[in-house]
Amino acid sequence: MSVRKLTASLITTLAILGAMSNGYAQEHVPPADPFAFDPDFQWFRPVTNMDLADMKPEKRANTGWFATYDRLALYGSRPELNSGDSAETRLDSGWGHRYEIGYMLPDVEHGWLFTATNNDVSANDTTERERLNRYNEDDFPDYGEKGGVTVPPFGAINPAEDANNIGYYERIYFVSDSLNVMDYNSYELNKTWRMEPYHYGGILEPFVGFRWGRLNDLNQQQQYTSTGDGSIVIIDDAPGNNAALGENYERLFTNATITENEVLAGQFGFRYTKFRDRFTYSADFRVFTGGNLQCAMSQQITETTVYDGAGTGAAVSQVILGKTPTVYTRNEEFVIGFDLRGELAYQLTKSIKVRGGFQVVDYATGIWRGGPSVAGNPLVGGDPNQDYVMVGGTFGIELNR
Structure with a gap:
């Protein structure tokens, strides 16, 4: 066999093997590389109603990478406390964020x-x-001529806790219950499938x-007492009493x-999801169930401020901080719930939509709120098997490359 015929035969064999391997790759290799981004980032390119009308629903749905951001204004339900005055049927306003990224x-x-x-x-009741x-x-x-005194170097009081409250020009305790x-946070990972469009799109x-999900509840009560209003009575007839603090001091108990x-x-x-002209209607419903690992951390803190006199301008002699050891209480509960959303989006450009909706x-x-009950005090603590509801509106933006 001549060299020319051998070379031609070898080239033909390699071409056949190349075609076979290419067909095998197309059949078994994923059809798209998720990290092969489209270099055409014309997100702000105008889009007309005619462009959208000519697109089939499956072509308007998100493909490839997409992301959304929503600002949340969700009201949250109050805890059910043993005190009986928690008004758990009331809702209080809250703010948050929601981020989604998918492929x-x-x-x-x-x-x-x-x-x-x-x-x-x-x-809070403050x-x-x-x-x-x-x-x-x-x-x-x-x-200057209007009177007053010069502040210390760099305009700061040392120590800082002896200064007036910023913006008030006086010393105030904000006693808060x-x-x-x-503080609510949740993270979700879902595997999704897209069905064939229905007859009407x-x-x-x-x-x-x-x-x-992470739900961190804070239950706090504070009490302010002082010798100035008689809510602290000085006792000086027993060892270890509070007479050593003098006659002018105050306490904040937390x-x-x-x-x-x-x-x-x-x-x-x-x-x-359903598309109509520039508008997109969507509804999202999910049910979840699982376990809740609960932990309550309780502590009492006392801040005592001692003065060298009574009334305006008295100097702070000392500040005494005291706290009890943190008490930990654990529990486990079964959880079941749902998440419902409804949204209406408007197509602004080729890849950007603005949207608004609601969420429950x-x-x-x-869910445990209020912490553990305390022996001898039936007004402290809350039920470890409560509910927590959030409901309100959302507003955001959607990007589909």
Whole structure:
């Protein structure tokens, strides 16, 4: 066989093997590289109603990488406390954020979705109590001919706790009793599937996944007493009494309990989406159930401020801080709940939508608030098997490259 014929035969064989391997790769290798970003980042390119009308629903749905951000204004329900005056049927306003990032394979119609949510509610019954010396005379600027004194170097009082409250020009205790203080965070990872569009263009996306929720509740009561109003009575006829502090001092007593709820739950649900002109209607529903690992941390703190006299301008002699050891209490509960969302989005550009909607999150059972009960005091503590509801509005933006 000649060299020319051998070379031609070898080239033909390599071409056949190359075609076969290419077909094998197309069949078994994923159809898209999730990290192969489209270099055409024309997110702000205008889009017309005609462009949207000519697109099929599956072409308008999110493909590849997509992300959303929503500002949350969710009201939270109050705790059920043993005191009986917690008014758990009331809701207090809260603010938060929701972030989502997902990836949907365009050909096989399945992907992943990660969601992070936080919402903080803080409602307190606060009273301003004027402190024993009313204000610090050294903490005022020099107004020249108008009088006053010059502040210390760099305009700071040392120690800082002897200064007047910033913005008040007087010394005040903000005595606060918590009504509803909750720090809520959740993280979700879901596997999603996209079904074929219905006759009128609606698309259903079922999903299953995992939810990690963190609900930290604060229950706090404070009490202010002083020799100035007679709420502290000096006793000097026994060893170890408070007579050594003198005749002019005040105390702020704080009883605080932080109750942590770590919810580990599985969930399933669906998302329904329908497109009409520039508008996108969507509904999202998920049910979750799992366990709650609970831990309550209780502590009492006392702050005593001693003065060298009574009335305005008295100097601080010393500040005495005392606290009890932290008491930990643990518990476990079963949790079940649901998360419901509804949204309306408007297509602004090729890849950007603005949207608004509502959200309801209900942890129906298994949430501990208020901390443990205290022996001999039936008014302290809360039920470890409570519910927590959040409801309100959302507003955000959506990006689909």
